[in-house]
Amino acid sequence: MKKLFGVMGDPIAHSMSPAMHNDLFSLYDIDAVYLPFHVMQGDLETAVKGLKAIGASGFNVTIPHKTEIMSFLDKIDPLAEAIGAVNTVKNENGHLIGYNTDGPGFVKGLESVIADLESRSALIIGAGGAARAIYFSLAQAGIHSIDLYNRTQLKAEELISSCPYKVQSKLLDRETAERDLAAYQLIIQTTSIGMFPDIDSTPLSMANINCDALVSDIIYNPSQTKLLKEASGKGAMIQNGIEMFVFQGALAFEKWTGIFPDTNRMRANVLRHLGG
CATH class of the missing domain: 3.40.50.10860 (Leucine Dehydrogenase, chain A, domain 1)
Structure with missing residues (x-):
């Protein structure tokens, strides 16, 4: 049958x-x-x-x-x-x-291109449903630390405090996140900013990115958001939402x-x- x-x-x-x-x-x-x-x-x-x-x-x-x-x-x-x-x-x-399987699927996608997830420091942009799934799954996988930048700080604070898995985290404002971007080996963009048709927008400048970082944007239309193009232009590895x-x-x-x-x-x- x-x-x-x-x-x-x-x-x-x-x-x-x-x-x-x-x-x-x-x-x-x-x-x-x-x-x-x-x-x-x-x-x-x-x-x-x-x-x-x-x-x-x-x-x-x-x-x-x-x-x-x-x-x-x-x-x-x-x-x-x-x-x-x-x-x-x-x-x-x-x-x-x-x-x-959204969060674990994201982690699997990372593990297909990086072998040392546990040693990475991550910055997540956003604090919605996708960010929550990714944050909790990365924490469960044993990542070293995850910091958050979100326009609404209260929502990000709730996300951090509600995670049942132990992980180092702090909340950043935009100025601090952009200034200290080079400290992160993994940057994850989880908002809808940059999605078609709003393709000229970006939630953070990638000017100070570490060229050894992996930048992931869960958007896949367009296949390369402005954020990914900026990161790639600085020599970083990029991954889209596919x-x-x-x-x-x-x-x-x-x-x-x-x-x-x-x-x-x-x-x-x-x-x-x-x-x-």
Whole structure:
């Protein structure tokens, strides 16, 4: 019997997940299909009950449902519980178990290009949902330190204080972050600043960056934001949001099938759909 997987969100037509996962099912000869489900706010509980009733094997959850979904699950992984968001659900014998593969996927993407994550000092720009997932996952992975810059300091303070994993952290204002940028081997941009069509904006100047740093921007449209272009111009290594998207998908696929998939193939598939 063909297994059913999917992704729920609003909007959902733009999602590249169906193409990515259906290609993997074909690659590994798995009799399954992955479908997009347009679920509006207010309809999430009904949608979850419906997928559970028909025996869906698992599904992803995207904006705006990543927090609300937690109320309708039977069990939640401790990291996802701490982050306060679920993006991957697995059906285990009728029990829906929620995971967050966004943060761990980001870490996996970093580990594909750097081998010494534990020794790095990181600066995260932003304090929203993506920043929280990345901050908690890096802390869990044992990174040396993570400092935060966010326009709203109270939100950043709450993020730091709520992390259940031990890590050195301090909150920076913009002037200090830009002045001391060379102290960081890893700089992570998690806001929407620089995303199409606002491509001429940047949250921080990269003028003082360490040329040995890795700069990651979770945006992938455009493929190189102004921040990444500035960092690259200073000699730094750069990474866009495609890596996080690919590796979160790979970890979800592994949860469902027990197979960690070919991420090079996944990346090529995503780039094809982005027209790059």
